[in-house]
Amino acid sequence: MEEFTPKLVGARVKRREDQRLLTGQGAYVDDHHPPGLLHAAFLRSPYAHARMTQLDTSAARTREGVVAVLTGKDLVSLVKPVRAVSKMREYKETSFPPLAVDKVRYVGEALAVVIAENRYLAEDAIEWIRVEYDPLPTVANERDAAQPDAPVLHDEAGSNVLLSREFARGDVDAALAGAAVRVRDRFRFRRHATVCMENRGCLADYRAGTGELTLRSATQCPGLLRDVLADLLDMPEHYIRVVAADVGGGFGAKSSLYPEEIVLCAVARLLKRPVKWISDRQEDLKTSTQAWDEIVDAELGLQADGTIIGLRADVTTDIGAYSIYPWTATVEPIQTISFLSGPYRMPHYRGRNRGVATCKAPMGPYRGVGRPITTFVLESLMDRAARRLALDPAELRLKNYIRADEFPYKTPSGLVWDQASLTECMQKARDVLDSDATAQWRVQARAAGRWVGVGFATYIELTGVGSAIPVSPGMPIATGTEAAFLRVDPAGTVIATFSVAPQGQGHETALAQVVADALGVSFGSVRVICGDTALAPQGTGTYASRSAVLAGGAAIRAGQALKEKALKIAGHMMESNPADLDIRDGQVFLRDKPERRLPFRDVAKTAYAGLRRLPKDMEPGLEVTRFYDPFFGTASSATHAAVVEVDTETYAVTIKRYIVVEDCGRIINPLIVDGQVRGGVAQGIGAALYEEVVYDDEGQLLTGSLMDYLVPTASELLPIEVHHIETPSPTTLGGFRGMGEGGTIGAPAAIANAVSDALAHLGIEINEIPMTPEKLFRLVRAAGADGR
Amino acid sequence: MSEPNEHSQARPVTLRVNGTEHRGQVEPRKLLVDFLREDLGLTGSHVGCEHGICGACTILINGEAARSCLMLAVQADGAELMTVEGLAPQSGGPPALPGKTGQLHPLQTAFWEHHGLQCGFCTPGMLMTAYDLLQTNAAPSEAEIRAGLSAVLCRCTGYQGIVEAVQAAAETLRAGEEDQ
Amino acid sequence: MKPPPFAYHAPTQLDEALALLERYGDDAKVLAGGQSLMPLLNFRLSYPSALIDINRVAELSYLRQENDQVRIGALTRQRTIEFSELVRRQLPLLSEATTLVGHLPIRTRGTIGGSLAHADPAAEYPAVALVLDAELVLQRPGGQRSVSAEEFFVSYLTTVLAPNEIVTEIRFSPAPPTSGCAFEEVARRHGDFALVGVAGVIDAEGEQCRTARLAAAGVGPTPIRLRTAEDILVQEGVTEQSIQRAAAKAAELVEPDSDIHASADFRRHLTEVLTRRAIQRALERGRERRA
Structure with a gap:
């Protein structure tokens, strides 16, 4: 394989997506109004757990503008039920009906749909559906759910414990028994919501004449949806087209198959008319997948000199009412025990997890998946250990990081880190922070009675995951490969089509940079198309920090293959040996005699001109598709540093400085990378200080509006200082590492450690996220330090 | 329970949007943002929460920023509106190629240069809010910009590129004023 | 989240609006700025049979000085108040307090009369009206009455407004020029409803306190006037100790509830902190004004 020479890659290229988005010309699902469009509204359960004894839609059917009303029973003959399948041991598979049949299991679960001439009329008619419920006992939380006498949500599973797994290495119990220092705590990450600014939504359009079904959806995974919908609707895959044009944020919540997508397809096919459903914010907060709801009992053992000898942890994950397709209820729990050992040498380890079903919206992937919690837990324990051992927290970390000569490093759970810049990131973070000056400031501020603190967090994460240790262990889908389809038209423009599907990550720009470099053409002559299964090669979508690695790698492969053929044609045209030629800035030239050149577009034109103009035996045309599987995937890592102040009276936490030093390998576009880091940190800050999904004991959602679920505004955030250690991955094409999630992974831990540092003199150590003023007030009051 | 009643039938509405007069018939309960998007085809203003928190639907009503999800279309009868589609000076030429700058308002240019958007969903509301902020305060401090922009939620950027863009646009606009 | 159907009326005269209100009574809602009512309609938490949109009743929109009072028409936008020199002076x-009401795009539409009539106890305007001893003019067909802010607020989202009455004017008597004022609040995010807000107007010179007025928002079914805390300042004069005692008293006077954002205990604690801060800042402002 020829060495990849970056030229545009690494440049701060302004995004080409922006022109349309800045002028109101984007194409989000809701912007489409095909002729004859109908609108859907869903009736949703007001009960957390109930049997439906009667469901009467007759009155609703007669309301103004109503075209159809369907219930779960009506759908049984139209679509197959969804099964979140996994061959993972100790996982119990369950069904998730698109509309509830007989029983509802969380507030907001859809049980009927009204199709009407407009959304207003559809919502009117919803109120005329008569339902009688026989309420069942609520399974309100993970503790109750796991009790032997708990009411069971899914009879077919026989228990609410849908998953229990253990990963281990060495003999952790013996190791901890012999540890000089042991630190332990019960850590709690409260439930969070993704809150994409664009609510979910979809528009299904069935053409009876051709039998084609087009689903426009605000999804991260058009390819994945196409494949599963073909199965559920019993249609050939090539008759289904899934399009995700502009999508307003995803962050994991738009990577799963949702009931509404299935219902809309079934209804459009039934009515032979286009039907649209756009989630309103209330529906979104009730039904989009939620995240990170876990309790972790963890204990870390160290030698007297600070060397880590072992970690054991018991994790309980509240997976909500249903196991989602395709990720299943295992996605968060398995990640948690996979990643708990962190960036450290960990000779002895045991992580156990139970995933339990409760009456809440289903849990799904959200930026970081598992790692925001594992980083919070492990990095909190590291700081506790540093306090016990009277060691500098940064020094303790530096002592225990996996060393440069130990890569590739196999973790206790079997993951492989190809390489990471752990020590370099921490050292740079300390330099940027100016540790000495900060320490001095901290002393002075404390002397003045202020509560200030500094916190670090280091993480390592697996990105660009290939087929060896897939994102989807045991699941019947392939997530280890992506493809690039490059077609050069006779005018010399490269149309590069991918099945990855962005929601703001700038693929149209970044992948064009990669293709342009691989081929040697200008940025302007590459057009990137994503998110349309009718155009894209086989693939799934954008999730799990994979697009730069997988699609980028496929783009390099395809670009190089295309270049090879173009040079053969050019050699024929220039009467030169193709091996002596190269392409740069859209010109083919003789390496030794650069003045002998030929525009690339002439080569493209010739490629389609027929055999007479081409080398002997060459097939006409200039297009290729290439697939890429990075197999093990690659590691990304970072150290975050936070400086905080806690108001001694109002308990508001103010972040004074926030520093990220990270290594995401070769950077394709620094503008986009920094934007991803900052946006990720913003979500981590939201998670750490503001955001929490709250259900009451009856399973009622108390955070059903944006007045109650607190996404931070510009006033709550600060400029994030981002620095890079750029070490190309030794294992991926192009040296790219995935980086979309890292900001969110590091932030809660760094902030928690900084707050713990600020309150350490009161004996307070943070063990729960989010750290709201209310919770800090209670901690301080319990410590007897509120001046009373 | 909702029952259609005496006055739920459509009423005439005449309003100017981005300098163009529009006439329509609209049911009184129809939200202004739905009227703009569905009846006038101006889909740049986005629906994000319908309770006035996210700000994605923010437009200018008689020159002042307001939520178009918290107004009825009938209330805009006789009003002069500006949406994101009207922010750039109208060039009249063919649409610009992707990645090529057509005529943009200094705010739009600054958002582009400072990576003030990712998914773009909040962007129209953010731009219109920033426009109003700068017309009421031509030289805002960073804290004032953040306070002003707190009217619109963005989930992608962490606001940093947006704040930098508004700072840059404020400078451009002030320089433009001085030139005149 | 689309509003249910309703009859819609957009009168241009106050008389017309009152006649409609008389006709519909309790079944109608008056639509002013709509920044609270429209969300309720969109959530379908309110099903009025008619909306009486008073936005075209031009006679309700004014801001003027009359004798010793500042009189503000009920339909006057918060934005107008924010940028009014008269109000600033x-x-x-x-x-x-106006700059703390939501965000500028909310204040573009939100009105003073609407905010008071909605009577959300966590809102800023009710507490301001209470602490400034504002008078509200309530108009009904064929008559009007004037009530003090203290009488006006009855309970959570409930006032003395009769079904056939509209708030038409709010009358403020400016505090003495020697006084200082402050509005202190803690909200989870910029622009959110306050967990607790405290408004204070204090006329003091040296330790002598001529008058002190304090009110708290977000800590009871209505905004709460903190009279016994005020008395401490007037009777004891303003010293570090009396300020602390007044603040502690304030925390006793409030009746907060717990919700997902803050417990009653925490709200009580914040009442004490914010009362102290409000007094201190009001005193500081007074000193600045007199200097």
């Missing part, structure tokens, strides 16, 4: 507390 005569009612600096109202000016300051």
Whole structure:
């Protein structure tokens, strides 16, 4: 394989997506109004757990503008039920009906749909559906759910414990028994919501004449949806087209198959008319997948000199009412025990997890998946250990990081880190922070009675995951490969089509940079198309920090293959040996005699001109598709540093400085990378200080509006200082590492450690996220330090 | 329970949007943002929460920023509106190629240069809010910009590129004023 | 989240609006700025049979000085109040509190009359009206009455407004020029409803306190006037100790509830902190004004 020479890659290229988005010309699902469009509204359960004894839609059917009303029973003959399948041991598979049949299991679960001439009329008619419920006992939380006498949500599973797994290495119990220092705590990450600014939504359009079904959806995974919908609707895959044009944020919540997508397809096919459903914010907060709801009992053992000898942890994950397709209820729990050992040498380890079903919206992937919690837990324990051992927290970390000569490093759970810049990131973070000056400031501020603190967090994460240790262990889908389809038209423009599907990550720009470099053409002559299964090669979508690695790698492969053929044609045209030629800035030239050149577009034109103009035996045309599987995937890592102040009276936490030093390998576009880091940190800050999904004991959602679920505004955030250690991955094409999630992974831990540092003199150590003023007030009051 | 009643039938509405007069018939309960998007085809203003928190639907009503999800279309009868589609000076030429700058308002240019958007969903509301902020305060401090922009939620950027863009646009606009 | 159907009326005269209100009574809602009512309609938490949109009743929109009072028409937008020189000069507390009401795009539409009539106890305007001893003019067909802010608020989202009455004017008597004022609040995010807010107007010189007025928002079914805390300042004079005692008293006077954002205990604690801060800042402002 020829060495990849970056030229545009690494440049701060302004995004080409922006022109349309800045002028109101984007194409989000809701912007489409095909002729004859109908609108859907869903009736949703007001009960957390109930049997439906009667469901009467007759009155609703007669309301103004109503075209159809369907219930779960009506759908049984139209679509197959969804099964979140996994061959993972100790996982119990369950069904998730698109509309509830007989029983509802969380507030907001859809049980009927009204199709009407407009959304207003559809919502009117919803109120005329008569339902009688026989309420069942609520399974309100993970503790109750796991009790032997708990009411069971899914009879077919026989228990609410849908998953229990253990990963281990060495003999952790013996190791901890012999540890000089042991630190332990019960850590709690409260439930969070993704809150994409664009609510979910979809528009299904069935053409009876051709039998084609087009689903426009605000999804991260058009390819994945196409494949599963073909199965559920019993249609050939090539008759289904899934399009995700502009999508307003995803962050994991738009990577799963949702009931509404299935219902809309079934209804459009039934009515032979286009039907649209756009989630309103209330529906979104009730039904989009939620995240990170876990309790972790963890204990870390160290030698007297600070060397880590072992970690054991018991994790309980509240997976909500249903196991989602395709990720299943295992996605968060398995990640948690996979990643708990962190960036450290960990000779002895045991992580156990139970995933339990409760009456809440289903849990799904959200930026970081598992790692925001594992980083919070492990990095909190590291700081506790540093306090016990009277060691500098940064020094303790530096002592225990996996060393440069130990890569590739196999973790206790079997993951492989190809390489990471752990020590370099921490050292740079300390330099940027100016540790000495900060320490001095901290002393002075404390002397003045202020509560200030500094916190670090280091993480390592697996990105660009290939087929060896897939994102989807045991699941019947392939997530280890992506493809690039490059077609050069006779005018010399490269149309590069991918099945990855962005929601703001700038693929149209970044992948064009990669293709342009691989081929040697200008940025302007590459057009990137994503998110349309009718155009894209086989693939799934954008999730799990994979697009730069997988699609980028496929783009390099395809670009190089295309270049090879173009040079053969050019050699024929220039009467030169193709091996002596190269392409740069859209010109083919003789390496030794650069003045002998030929525009690339002439080569493209010739490629389609027929055999007479081409080398002997060459097939006409200039297009290729290439697939890429990075197999093990690659590691990304970072150290975050936070400086905080806690108001001694109002308990508001103010972040004074926030520093990220990270290594995401070769950077394709620094503008986009920094934007991803900052946006990720913003979500981590939201998670750490503001955001929490709250259900009451009856399973009622108390955070059903944006007045109650607190996404931070510009006033709550600060400029994030981002620095890079750029070490190309030794294992991926192009040296790219995935980086979309890292900001969110590091932030809660760094902030928690900084707050713990600020309150350490009161004996307070943070063990729960989010750290709201209310919770800090209670901690301080319990410590007897509120001046009373 | 909702029952259609005496006055739920459509009423005439005449309003100017981005300098163009529009006439329509609209049911009184129809939200202004739905009227703009569905009846006038101006889909740049986005629906994000319908309770006035996210700000994605923010437009200018008689020159002042307001939520178009918290107004009825009938209330805009006789009003002069500006949406994101009207922010750039109208060039009249063919649409610009992707990645090529057509005529943009200094705010739009600054958002582009400072990576003030990712998914773009909040962007129209953010731009219109920033426009109003700068017309009421031509030289805002960073804290004032953040306070002003707190009217619109963005989930992608962490606001940093947006704040930098508004700072840059404020400078451009002030320089433009001085030139005149 | 689309509003249910309703009859819609957009009168241009106050008389017309009152006649409609008389006709519909309790079944109608008056639509002013709509920044609270429209969300309720969109959530379908309110099903009025008619909306009486008073936005075209031009006679309700004014801001003027009359004798010793500043009189503000009920339909006057919060934005107008925010940028009013008259308000800044005569009612600096109202000016300051206005910038805490939601965000500018909300204040573009939101009105003073609407905010008071909605009577959300966590909102800023009810507390300001209470602390400034504002008078509200309530108009019904064929008559009007004037009530003090203290009488006006009855309970959570409930006032003395009869079904056939509309708030038409709010009358403020500016605090003495020697006084200082402050509005202190803690909200989870910029622009959110306050967990607790405290408004204070204090006329003091040295340790002598001529008058002290304090009110708290977000800590009871209505905004709460903190009279016994005020008395401490007037009787004891303003010293570090009396300020602390007044603040502690304030925390006793409030009746907060717990919700997902803050417990009653925490709200009580914040009442004490914010009362102290409000007094201190009001005193500071007074000193600045007199200097």
